[in-house]
Amino acid sequence: xxxxxxxxxxxxxxxxxxxxxxxxxxxxxxxxxxxxxxxxxxxxxxxxxxxxxxxxxxxxxxxxxxxxxxxxxxxxxxxxxxxxxxxxxxxxxxxxxxxxxxxxxxxxxxxx
Numbered sequence: 001x002x003x004x005x006x007x008x009x010x011x012x013x014x015x016x017x018x019x020x021x022x023x024x025x026x027x028x029x030x031x032x033x034x035x036x037x038x039x040x041x042x043x044x045x046x047x048x049x050x051x052x053x054x055x056x057x058x059x060x061x062x063x064x065x066x067x068x069x070x071x072x073x074x075x076x077x078x079x080x081x082x083x084x085x086x087x088x089x090x091x092x093x094x095x096x097x098x099x100x101x102x103x104x105x106x107x108x109x110x111x112x
Contacts, residue, residue: 010072027060
């Protein structure tokens with residue numbers, strides 16, 4: 001697998017690392033094995049503890065007919081984003097009239 005290098009640790013300084021995994025866009029069960037280690041003063045890689053496995057379950061989100069219809073309308077008017085962007089946006093408050101959703105989407109995504 002890939003080796004990800006982070007900046008050297010310093011004594012008495014807290015260090016935090018976030019690793020973002022490019023997840024699948026399709027539903028399913030996924031696993032990734034991880035191991036922590038360091039390179040010692042002789043440039044030898046030393047591992048800490050046991051390998052661990054991170055498991056992810058990506059489920060397909062179901063949207064109501066109202067959300068789907070409004071998302072399709074947005075997609076017809078603003079063809080660039082993927083339909084999933086509109087589905088998620090509309091699902092936040094599907095009771096809003098389509099005119100309000102269009103206006104809010106354009107205001108919030110104008111520079112994107």
